[in-house]
Amino acid sequence: MEQDIEDIESQTKETLQHEEEETPDDILHNRKRPVTLKFDEVVYKIKDKKGGIFKKKTKVEEKTILKGVTGIVKPGEMLAMLGPSGSGKTTLLTALGGRLGGKLYGKITYNEKPFSNTIKRNTGFVTQDDVLYPHLTVTETLVFTALLRLPNTVTKDEKVSHAKNVIDQLGLTKCKDSIVGSAYLRGVSGGERKRVSIGQELLINPSLLFLDEPTSGLDSTTAQRIVSTLWDLARGGRTIVMTIHQPSSRLYYMFHKVLLLAEGNVVYFGKGSEAIEYFSNIGYSPAMAMNPSDFLLDLANGIYTDDMNQDHNIDKQKLISAFKSNSETQSKPEEHQEINDSDTSQGRFQETGSGKWPTSWSQQFFVLLRRDVKERKYESFSGLRIGQVLVVALMSGLLWYKSDMSHLQDQIGLLFFITGFWGFFPLFQAIFTFPQELMMLEKERSSGMYRLSSYFISRMVADLPMELVLPTIFLLITYFMAGLKATMINFFQTLFSLLLNVLVAQGLGLALGAVVLDQKSATTLASVIMLCFLLAGGFYVQNVPKFIAWVKYISISYYTYQLFIGSQYHSGETYPCSSGQCLIEEFPPIKQVGFNMNGQGLAAMALVIMLIGYRLIAYIALMRIGVTKKKA
Incomplete structure (x- = not known):
């Protein structure tokens, strides 16, 4: 696996030497330009209004959601972001995907460059909720998406053929003529619906793929199939970043890297297989054989189970400080600046700009x-x-x-x-x-x-x-x-x-x-x-x-x-x-x-x-x- 990643890294260096636009031929023939994602001291703040109908004044306070998050994901790697609800996982994912406005500070780069229209066209983003039209079939859903997202230099027949190839790639052939359905309309299963959502993003052959809780609401077997599919995509040279709440041990060991968040702070970032060893070295080792993700989430929640099987509340700030002092990958940004709102959000409702629309x-x-x-x-x-x-x-x-x-x-x-x-x-x-x-x-x-x-x-x-x-x-x-x-x-x-x-x-x-x-x-x-x-x-x-x-x-x-x-x-x-x-x-x-x-x-x-x-x-x-x- 590490040899595969090294090969992909060498391809990335070659790509950086030839900054060209991705051609339709690259999309249709599954050739992609690898992307290395780096984020350094990312801070995100929102305004929190406090007050009510019976209060004369409404107090506006600034709340910090992300507190200096740093990491790197290379082509061929799959990063899983773990943490309790409200820890900032989805916010960070949205920021990395270029879809978050507001007061965002720090530095986020893609192949050492800021977010741009070129990056946007090479980025896929799968939301937690499967936002699909219920009465369309799987084939119709993907074909319509292909007709809209693929450039008009690709012929209509090629777009349709490409959509069918994605259906085969994701194992959706058996349900290709079934309607997608919804909570009130019987259609394909939850796992198949999630694969359709992923398929919509794969149509553009993204170099960078973001997924928000892709296994949410799925049984363990279906979740395993989804993550296995993503692992195969990463092995093909894509950079994959996902949030996930509480994966099984089988899923956990498929992640190349893990980022553990607690109240917007990084508690751990590194190889998933080395997380237990890291926490054992700082005095927190699991008392029994258990799912690593359960152990990590307990720590992120401030709970530690000792050898006597008793739970103790621990100071999460100690875990945060320990990571900052022990992390070898931490690097200080040259300047702590606000990320330009228009840069990070130009993927949203852009009507004009330097980027071309894929179709007329x-x-x-x-x-x-x-x-x-x-x-x-x-x-x-x-x-x-x-x-x-x-x-x-x-x-x-x-x-x-x-x-x-x-x-x-x-x-x-x-x-x-x-x-x-x-x-x-x-x-x-x-x-x-x-x-x-x-x-x-x-x-x-x-x-x-x-x-x-x-x-x-x-x-x-x-x-x-x-x-x-x-x-x-x-x-x-x-x-x-x-x-x-x-x-x-x-x-x-x-x-x-x-x-x-x-x-x-x-x-x-x-x-x-x-x-x-x-x-x-x-x-x-x-x-x-x-x-x-x-x-x-x-x-x-x-x-x-x-x-x-x-x-x-x-x-x-x-x-x-x-x-x-x-x-x-x-x-x-x-x-x-x-x-x-x-x-x-x-x-x-x-x-x-x-x-x-x-x-x-x-x-x-x-x-x-x-x-x-x-x-x-x-x-x-x-x-x-x-x-x-x-x-x-």
């Missing part, structure tokens, strides 16, 4: 569009959702069955009900879009897969046919059962008004979801806003006080209701009244709204402005998320 905007758009349609069709056309629309359509048609001009108030009531129903329904469907996809968006954007604009536009286009089919079916059922004007012009005017209402309500939902990002809070806010819109819509109250009358001018319901009235009734028409026949424009609910051509045009224009405006708000909110994450 149009390629990203069409691939994302295909993926969105495949994934979203199951939700948009779910049996529950279709059943809900059909039941309401039939009930509406039956309750207003063959209503005519003699029941004008009833007809207007139906039009306003349609306005309200198709205001709430798409609104609450759209609210969950971005909160549910936030983790996926962060994961894919941080790896530089696509532009935010291509994602957003493809999302809007993919939703169009699926969001407009159900209201069209609803109107086809209700319209003719209720006895509304059965002419093509009147029907299509009503349909146009309905679809415009749906798209505007959907846009409002997207904006609220993107701005608030908390599903419960966004739902509550949406309910209040839509109820205010309905109350100001012109049906319930005709004589609105002037100081609150302005609400109708921002109400989706008001403009849609106005278009519905104009699609069914025209000036000069009459309806039966107590005095015989009365002009329809004098009917109080209609008189309040009006249906002249200028009013109709202004109503349609107002809805179009809202349609565009709400989506712009959603897009800007998503851009703001990226900036906030970088500065967090």
Whole structure:
């Protein structure tokens, strides 16, 4: 094993002499440029706000998460970072992966150079949670990722072939046509899902691979297979860094190096096989044969079991000081400086920069569009959702069955009900879009897969046919059962008004979801806003006080209701009244709204402005998320 690492080190020296861009041929033929990762005196601080609703002042304190962490990982090595929960493992991993903003100090280098777009393109990062689309198959998941992440100099057929090679490499052939699934949808097993996540990163043939808790929630046998796969990848020349909570002894002895953290401090760094000997030399030897990782975690928690099998609390500071004084690998940085925030975080939501996107905007758009349609069709056309629309359509048609001009108030009531129903329904469907996809968006954007604009536009286009089919079916059922004007012009005017209402309500939902990002809070806010819109819509109250009358001018319901009235009734028409026949424009609910051509045009224009405006708000909110994450 050591001879293999020495060979890889010699390759690294040659690579440093020829700093060239990795070519598509390198990716497809499994040739990689080795990377040596060094981190020296890494310190990370966050601002911790203390206070509450009943306190006048909120005290802001600076909390140090990482306290001078130092180490090195070479090509062909697999480093495991151990430590109790809250010890800073994931924070350190995120910092090393170039995905951590904020006050980060020290020095992190990749082949003696700072983080760059070239390093980002050669780095894979597997998060603890498997963020995958549940309805896509294993093959579809990896093929779509390959189409987005591999450069456009590689042909589509080569990308698909490469994805299939990764499936074979990770032993996913038997489940390649199975859907990935989720906690609520049966799919592949947990171990297979984790291998799919790893496979997404292997598609770019990374020189440096980071993994956060890759064995979390897996049984010992499955965990063994995952780590064995990673060990094989390391042996092939990759540099692998992972966090792991409590590995079995079989897993522990597969790690080339171990980094033990306690409250952000390094307690041990070196070969995994030498850890027990190190602690024995400083007075802490295991009292019995036990899993080395259990022993190390006990020490990191400040617990030591003596020969009498009794537990004693020990001062963790002594372990920290002992490591600092005994470590032969420790080196002082030339200067203790803050790592540039833009350097460490440029892998996150970067829209422009020196690095090129792997594919063009149009390629990203069409691939994302295909993926969105495949994934979203199951939700948009779910049996529950279709059943809900059909039941309401039939009930509406039956309750207003063959209503005519003699029941004008009833007809207007139906039009306003349609306005309200198709205001709430798409609104609450759209609210969950971005909160549910936030983790996926962060994961894919941080790896530089696509532009935010291509994602957003493809999302809007993919939703169009699926969001407009159900209201069209609803109107086809209700319209003719209720006895509304059965002419093509009147029907299509009503349909146009309905679809415009749906798209505007959907846009409002997207904006609220993107701005608030908390599903419960966004739902509550949406309910209040839509109820205010309905109350100001012109049906319930005709004589609105002037100081609150302005609400109708921002109400989706008001403009849609106005278009519905104009699609069914025209000036000069009459309806039966107590005095015989009365002009329809004098009917109080209609008189309040009006249906002249200028009013109709202004109503349609107002809805179009809202349609565009709400989506712009959603897009800007998503851009703001990226900036906030970088500065967090």
